Amino acid sequence: MRSALGKRLRELRVAAELTGQQLAESLSWPGSKVSKIQNGHQAPTEEDIRAWTKATKSQGETASLLAALQNLELQHAEWQRVLRAGMKSHQATLSQVDQKTRLYRGFDNTVIPGLIQTPEYARARFAQVVAVHKVPNDINEAVKARMRRQEMLYQPDKRFHFVLTEAALRYRLVSPDIMIGQLDRLMAMTSMRNVKLGIIGFKTRYVTDPRHGFWVLDDHLVRFESYSAEINLRQPQEIELYTNIFEHLAAVASYGGEARAIISRVMRELADETEEDLGS
Structure with a gap:
């Protein structure tokens, strides 16, 4: 499910004609963060999703992406958080x-x-x-x-x-x-x-x-x-x-x-x- 969420975010970046490096620079993120999120190696936070959709001018997708993130958190509840x-x-x-x-x-x-x-x-x-x-x-x-x-x-x-x-x-x-x-x-x-x-x-x-x-x-x-x-x-x-x-x-x-x-x-x-x- 984390991979599916990363794939959706990648599609928004590509549609906005931004490279991963360009998106990272616009958000003042480390260069590797965009790659980790897109490949499902790191789960985005709610703030990450809002920043991502704003930078890619796809705010209309924010609500559905946040819902997907919530489902991900319910499915994979890390003990340190729980x-x-x-x-x-x-x-x-x-x-x-x-x-x-x-x-x-x-x-x-x-x-x-x-x-x-x-x-x-x-x-x-x-x-x-x-x-x-x-x-x-x-x-x-x-x-x-x-x-x-x-x-x-x-x-x-x-x-x-x-x-x-x-x-x-x-x-x-x-x-x-x-x-x-x-x-x-x-x-x-x-x-x-x-x-x-x-x-x-x-x-x-x-x-x-x-x-x-x-x-x-x-x-x-x-x-x-x-x-x-x-x-x-x-x-x-x-x-x-x-x-x-x-x-x-x-x-x-x-x-x-x-x-x-x-x-x-x-x-x-x-x-x-x-x-x-x-x-x-």
């Missing part, structure tokens, strides 16, 4: 989407999703966010906000379908005692009325590779996270693609007693490991 006001603020933003959503389908291959985390697991995850992104440390408030969001798990008008890989149960992202508590929480969730929890064991044959975690919210939004940003997809073809991928992953997952057996096995191994460490 978390600028703190992690609690981001949880509040997610809660606004929660109010409208009725069906949650979530897959994760590395971590336990926020909606089913224990407070201790959530605290450890937020601490990692602070360390990596150097954002304001409002961990206590963020944990409380996440726990409040989890209250919707008990609302009868909402349904939740989580699919996790066995790897997500085993990755050493938190201490063993915190992970054991988290796994105990998952055991309880396998019996909840409006929550469906599937586990894909290590021996399972995949139809679709578990490339990265993602959420499908109703049929209007797909959300997933990279190291640098939260990605929000709203195009119908993208939503259809991720919905199909989720169904493929869900179809090979284990549920009920089989899921509990996988979780229980990991819990026993963690408990044995902890006892060995204490014994040594």
Whole structure:
């Protein structure tokens, strides 16, 4: 989408019969800035777009270009910008989407999703966010906000379908005692009325590779996270693609007693490991 916006801006420059260098000089920009924007390597700001359309005498395009920029920002929400006001603020933003959503389908291959985390697991995850992104440390408030969001798990008008890989149960992202508590929480969730929890064991044959975690919210939004940003997809073809991928992953997952057996096995191994460490 950034490339498409850059292409539109380039077309305006060409129509105005300006070279990239001429446009940069007229705006007192570094010579490379025009090239970076046109090639999608740098997102323009609102001020950049207004200056660009004024310099190319195409002010009639300003409104549509600003709308395209807003859509770009909604799609690619960089963590440094999203978390600028703190992690609690981001949880509040997610809660606004929660109010409208009725069906949650979530897959994760590395971590336990926020909606089913224990407070201790959530605290450890937020601490990692602070360390990596150097954002304001409002961990206590963020944990409380996440726990409040989890209250919707008990609302009868909402349904939740989580699919996790066995790897997500085993990755050493938190201490063993915190992970054991988290796994105990998952055991309880396998019996909840409006929550469906599937586990894909290590021996399972995949139809679709578990490339990265993602959420499908109703049929209007797909959300997933990279190291640098939260990605929000709203195009119908993208939503259809991720919905199909989720169904493929869900179809090979284990549920009920089989899921509990996988979780229980990991819990026993963690408990044995902890006892060995204490014994040594």
